[in-house]
Amino acid sequence: MAQKGSGKLEGMNIGRVIAGRYEVQERLGSGSLFVVFKARERTTGRSVAVKTIHPEIAADASFCNALLTSLHRVEEFAHPSIARLLEVVIEDGKPALVTEFVRGMNLKERIKRIAPFTVSVAVDFAIAIAEALQYMHASGVIHGDLRPQNVMVGPDGVVKVIDLGIAAAIQTSAEASSRSAGRMAYYQAPEVALQGVIMAGSDLYALGAILYEMLTGAPPYPTESANQAVMKHQTDPVPSPRAANPGVPRALDGIVRKALQKRPEQRYASAADLLADLKTVRDALRFGRPLTWTPFEEPAGTPSPEPVVPASSPPDAPTVRAEGPPKADPPVRKPRPEPPQTTPVERNVYVARDDDRIAGWLRGLLYLAMAGLFLIGVFGLALWFAAFTRPDTKAFPDIIGKPIEEAQRMADAVKVRLLEREEYNDQYDPGTVYRVDYESGRPIRPGRTVLVWVSRGSRxxxxxxxxxxxxxxxxxxxxxxxxxxxxxxxxxxxxxxxxxxxxxxxxxxxxxxxxxxxxxxxxDGSAVVDDSESGAEDQIEHEWTIEHTVKRDGGGRRQVRIEYEDAEGTATAFDDVRDEGDVIDLQVRGLGRRLIVRVYYNDDPTPISENVVRWEEQ
The missing domain is CATH 3.30.10.20 (Trypsin Inhibitor V; Chain A)
Incomplete structure (x- = not known):
């Protein structure tokens, strides 16, 4: 029979079917360990990613065994910020990974295009990654190779962490380690390079490095070689993203610097702690709260960046003499003349002057008292103005238990904005407000923003x-x-x-x-097969004609896929976009006396038609 599919790509043919149901469609790219293909699951029509190991690494049996062991631990993971591992199949005697297909680009490519990110975007991305780490670490799994290349960002901003659980396998293969070292070096914690120890704190360090790069557009220690980067991670001072980008708030700067500490015990104790600080920053950005706090305290003995100037020289400081011509002699002070003898009248004059000085002191107190009274008057006037000229307040409505649409209308009536947060709740229906960050019936001024929690339904x-x-x-x-x-x-x-x-x-x-x-x-239909259709006839190849007219159903242009099944298996005969009424005429070659033809529109996994054609009918 003629070959099904064409376009060989590094040992993988376009159209090749893996594990009996994943049909390769295109090559997506190649990394240090895997070649990645986009494939279609034939039973459902959904897109998946198939990752095959580079031949040089796949030849290492210890790496393949370690990889299978590691992947077995993450195969059941289900988290919105983690790309799901659907299964591991054996293809040509080597493992291949079938994972969730994530549309978009990796975070490294996004950083190259638009970094530095806005603070809110960088924080949102970091929160998604931290949530994935918290889920992994709670399950006893360390990522170990967290870097922007292993974070995918979809067109809608959805973040997915990929390539979980392969770091331990990399350490078993010299070839895999050498291929990965260059990319890992810029995000690798010091203890990994020094001791070969991968721990949860290593993932938090890598996230700190990624957050630094999102905020500044460059990794913490940009160098020309990976070896230099490894050394700088071990020896250079922890960089400040705020120094590179003044728009970074002090609190976020402290989060990054704490995550990038050299010693694991000086970093965050867990992903949950890091996540809590990131969410605090996110909420502060949403509600306009100050971000002057910091979770990071400078170690004792750290020199101040600003010079300290002494107020005066110490008593034993050396005298600095200026060179130059001798100064002129100071003028000779004349002796104070003796006060003249005064008459009684003159003495009375002096007494009067002393009394004048006392009266001036009293006048100063009087001036201070007058100034105080003036300030009190101004302050009272301001209070009166604020009390009688502020906008009218209205009672905040009771919106708990109301659908969010109705709650929004009630808030609009008192000119208050609602900020929604969706969370699971077993007691309220989906879309219902179950908690409000403001007491109902309490007066509220127009223009205020109130946080409300909306139920996503029961977990x-x-x-x-x-x-x-x-x-x-x-x-x-x-x-x-x-x-x-x-x-x-x-x-x-x-x-x-x-x-x-x-x-x-x-x-x-x-x-x-x-x-x-x-x-x-x-x-898959009935298992009953006519005996006349089996046996030697299954080895005879026939040429078949397949004709299909695209339905005129008002659906416009659509993706049309035509599959045929013969005695050897199933193949795709046509997969392209066509208009209503277009006629598709195909010639195929198949084994046996029976051909099953199925036609699919768009991504619908159910065929719109299925016909069984026998050779006598041709």
Whole structure:
């Protein structure tokens, strides 16, 4: 049979099907360890990323074994800021990673394009990474290779940390270590290079370095070589992002410097502590609170950046003599003349003058008293003005238990803005206000902003029954229930129509965490096969004609994919964009006397048509 797919890329063919269901579509890039491809999961139509190991590293059995051990610990991770590892498959005798496909670019590329970031954007990105680290560390997993290249940022600003759990495997291979050293050096904690020890504090150090780079546009120790960067991380003083970018608040500068401390015990004790400070900065930026505090205190003995000038020289300080011509002799002071003898009248004059000086002192007190009374008057006038000229206040409405849309209308009536924060709550329906940072009935001035908490619904949801539904209908029902579509497998069924749900896991009626992925098993049709269609005829290749007219249903231009299944397996015959009414005419070659043709529109995993054609009908 003719080869299915073309365009060989580093041992991986475009159109090649991995593990029986991942069809390679394009090459996305190459890193120090992996070559990354975009693939389509044929059973669901969703896009995934497939990462194959570079051949030079894949030849190291110890690395592959260590990698499998490490990945086994993160395969069940589910966190919004972590790219999910869907599974590890063995392809050509070597492991390949199938992960969530993240649209967008890595953080390093984004930094190159637009850094320095605004403070709010940098803090939001750092919070997402810190939340991922907190989740990992709570599960006993250290990232160990955290750098901007391993953080993906989507077009909508969603942050995903990638390549979890591979640092331990890198240490087992000299080839992998040498390939990764250059990129890791700019974000690697001193203890990693000195002792080869990877700990949770090493991840926090790397996050501090990433945050520094987002705020300044350069890593903490920009050098021409990785070796120089390693040395600077160990010996140079901790840099201040505020010195490089005066727009960085003092509090955020302190967070970065604390995370970048040389000794692990001087850094944050945990990702949770770092996350708490970052969220405090974020909230302060939102509500206009001051950011003059800092979590970082300069170590004792640190010299002050400003010179200290003594007020006067000490008594035993050496005398500095100025060179030059001798100065002229000082004038001779004449002796004070003796006071003249006064008559009684003159003595009375002197007494009167003493009395005049006492009266002047009393006048000074009088002046001070008058000034005080004046200030009191001004202050009282200001209070009167503020009391009688301030805008009218109105009672803040009771919005707890109200849908956020209704609560917003009630706030608009008193000219108050609401700042929403969504969190899970078991007692209130989704979209309902359950907490307010202001007491109802209390007077409030127009223009104020009030923080409100809006329920995202219960953290636990009920799993619906999606039996006998098509894949698209099942996914929509799961999404409406607060769940996500997990893996999709297929099996033959004599009772359930092709493409519909045969079974699900977790089963219906069970209560699980919101956003839990649900695995579906779809029907692959009946297992009954006509005996006349098997045997030697399956080895005969025939040429088939496939014709399809794009439906005129008002849907406009769409992606059309045509697959055919013969005795050897399934292949894609056509995948392109077409208009309504366009006729697609194809010639394919397939083995056997039967050909199953399936047509898909856009990303719908359910075919819009499925036809079984027999050779006699051609």
């Amino acid at each position: 636990l949801v009920w799993v619906p029954d999606v039996s006998d539904l098509s894949a698209g209908e099942a996914e929509a029902k799961l999404k409406a229930a607060g769940l996500t579509l997990g893996r999709v497998n297929r099996e033959t069924s004599d009772t359930v129509p092709f493409g519909c749900v045969v079974a699900q896991n977790p089963r219906s009626g069970k209560r699980v965490d919101r956003d839990t992925p649900v695995t579906l098993i779809l029907s």
